[in-house]
Amino acid sequence: xxxxxxxxxxxxxxxxxxxxxxxxxxxxxxxxxxxxxxxxxxxxxxxxxxxxxxxxxxxxxxxxxxxxxxxxxxxxxxxxxxxxxxxxxxxxxxxxxxxxxxxxxxxxxxxxxxxxxxxxxxxxxxxxxxxxxxxxxxxxxxxxxxxxxxxxxxxxxxxxxxxxxxxxxxxxxxxxxxxxxxxxxxxxxxxxxxxxxxxxxxxxxxxxxxxxxxxxxxxxxxxxxxxxxxxxxxxxxxxxxxxxxxxxxxxxxxxxxxxxxxxxxxxxxxxxxxxxxxxxxxxxxxxxxxxxxxxxxxxxxxxxxxxxxxxxxxxxxxxxxxxxxxxxxxxxxxxxxxxxxxxxxxxxxxxxxxxxxxxxxxxxxxxxxxxxxxxxxxxxxxxxxxxxxxxxxxxxxxxxxxxxxxxxxxxxxxxxxxxxxxxxxxxxxxxxxxxxxxxxxxxxxxxxxxxxxxxxxxxxxxxxxxxxxxxxxxxxxxxxxxxxxxxxxxxxxxxxxxxxxxxxxxxxxxxxxxxxxxxxxxxx
Numbered sequence: 200x201x202x203x204x205x206x207x208x209x210x211x212x213x214x215x216x217x218x219x220x221x222x223x224x225x226x227x228x229x230x231x232x233x234x235x236x237x238x239x240x241x242x243x244x245x246x247x248x249x250x251x252x253x254x255x256x257x258x259x260x261x262x263x264x265x266x267x268x269x270x271x272x273x274x275x276x277x278x279x280x281x282x283x284x285x286x287x288x289x290x291x292x293x294x295x296x297x298x299x300x301x302x303x304x305x306x307x308x309x310x311x312x313x314x315x316x317x318x319x320x321x322x323x324x325x326x327x328x329x330x331x332x333x334x335x336x337x338x339x340x341x342x343x344x345x346x347x348x349x350x351x352x353x354x355x356x357x358x359x360x361x362x363x364x365x366x367x368x369x370x371x372x373x374x375x376x377x378x379x380x381x382x383x384x385x386x387x388x389x390x391x392x393x394x395x396x397x398x399x400x401x402x403x404x405x406x407x408x409x410x411x412x413x414x415x416x417x418x419x420x421x422x423x424x425x426x427x428x429x430x431x432x433x434x435x436x437x438x439x440x441x442x443x444x445x446x447x448x449x450x451x452x453x454x455x456x457x458x459x460x461x462x463x464x465x466x467x468x469x470x471x472x473x474x475x476x477x478x479x480x481x482x483x484x485x486x487x488x489x490x491x492x493x494x495x496x497x498x499x500x501x502x503x504x505x506x507x508x509x510x511x512x513x514x515x516x517x518x519x520x521x522x523x524x525x526x527x528x529x530x531x532x533x534x535x536x537x538x539x540x541x542x543x544x545x546x547x548x549x550x551x552x553x554x555x556x557x558x559x560x561x562x563x564x565x566x567x568x569x570x571x572x573x574x575x576x577x578x579x580x581x582x583x584x585x586x587x588x589x590x591x592x593x594x595x596x597x598x599x600x601x602x603x604x605x606x607x608x609x610x611x612x613x614x615x616x617x618x619x620x621x622x623x624x625x626x627x628x629x630x631x632x633x634x635x636x637x638x639x640x641x642x643x644x645x646x647x648x649x650x651x652x653x654x655x656x657x658x659x660x661x662x663x664x665x666x667x668x669x670x671x672x673x674x675x676x677x678x679x680x681x682x683x684x685x686x687x688x689x690x691x692x693x694x695x696x697x698x699x700x701x702x703x704x705x706x707x708x709x710x711x712x713x714x715x716x717x718x719x720x721x722x723x
Contacts, residue, residue: 218243221522227418231310237335246322254325258400266404288403295362298347310415323524324405340391345373353544353634357412365406370395409525416638434655435499436472438568441662443579444492446473462504464723471719476672495567506557513550544634551637552615558644559609562651566602569655592692602654605647612644653703660687674718681714
């Protein structure tokens with residue numbers, strides 16, 4: 200499954216200031232996805248310099264200090280002479296830049312570099328100020344290190360992906376400038392006027408120990424899912440209308456009997472979307488003999504709401520992680536340098552897996568609504584498969600196959616990565632989080648949900664058009680018009696794939712949510 204192209208950078212992208220305080224999810228999205236520039240807080244840079252002085256004092260101490268005058272991991276007890284420490288740090292980065300496979304998306308690499316920079320700026324890592332300034336300069340120059348798909352076990356953090364970025368700061372490895380072809384880092388840095396780093400004591404460790412890759416992907420996923428779950432409510436509302444369902448089950452007092460926050464928000468969206476719908480009004484009277492709708496219609500707020508609550512929990516974990524200073528060893532506020540295990544990705548890995556479960560379930564319910572439209576026994580008088588000429592045309596039969604195939608894959612992607620572990624580093628790192636793997640599969644799952652919702656929207660739009668002269672509500676009718684601009688209208692069989700891709704693009708860009716919102720106001 201190829202991923203939908205990311206939203207292009209905004210011309211008015213703001214600058215994000217990085218200091219000692221936490222970045223927000225919106226900050227990460229602005230820099231990673233929309234090309235915002237990075238500014239460094241001067242006071243925080245002074246703190247970076249002060250913490251560096253502590254490291255330099257320990258480097259001069261004849262007693263060994265982990266990561267400063269010793270080796271790493273299983274070699275933590277090996278003392279390294281002063282004249283070999285620069286080589287030690289460079290060797291660490293080179294050896295850890297061992298990723299393999301396809302290139303990771305540009306927005307993910309920018310996110311992980313920004314988050315590593317944020318940790319450097321806390322003053323808890325002991326790097327030099329020019330190291331932080333170099334990372335900011337690389338981001339602002341639009342230089343993106345080539346990071347490979349495989350290599351991170353999520354402990355000690357995202358080592359290999361972060362090492363590929365650190366390697367580029369040393370003017371080694373491959374990069375892309377903007378959306379250009381791969382080129383060598385030395386050429387790109389020279390063209391941007393960026394002086395390569397020569398790493399000093401502890402800096403190699405500080406640049407590769409962190410949950411920044413998995414956290415960056417979590418932040419981007421939260422941004423995507425906030426939009427997609429609202430879009431799922433819109434698609435469900437269109438299906439309720441098109442399948443002659445009732446809006447009575449979305450009444451506020453019914454949902455107050457079960458005070459789940461996400462459920463209440465989703466039900467409120469459905470009420471607003473269906474308000475004033477002529478189709479819903481057409482069968483609301485006592486002559487309607489339907490007792491209750493199928494679960495995929497009636498229980499949409501319960502499922503979409505549970506996904507919203509899962510997303511809210513994931514956001515709370517992300518916000519805590521964004522406020523964290525993760526390195527090993529780390530400089531404490533009172534000047535100690537202490538080994539720790541904060542790089543373990545379990546908190547992030549768990550919620551990444553939890554979100555993949557929610558994504559699979561929302562998509563599964565969406566596909567069931569699509570299928571109902573195509574079955575003449577359940578679609579309340581619409582033609583089989585919404586075909587133009589029954590028997591000659593297949594209509595949207597195979598579009599449902601596509602949705603079903605994606606949902607089947609989403610169920611496989613919902614199997615948690617974080618329950619797995621495999622030992623490494625000569626059993627020193629004997630339990631790992633697999634958080635990076637959880638994040639990678641969640642990105643694929645979000646792409647799948649986008650396409651499943653697009654197919655439901657295409658199907659519902661065609662179904663609503665076939666209800667003429669009855670008309671949908673103003674909000675859902677606006678979405679029907681939007682979808683009709685690229686497909687989703689009744690007619691003889693035609694090449695469906697381009698229409699599905701075009702509607703998926705509208706979903707990914709937030710256009711469906713925004714069109715409905717022009718009528719309802721901002722949907723939750």
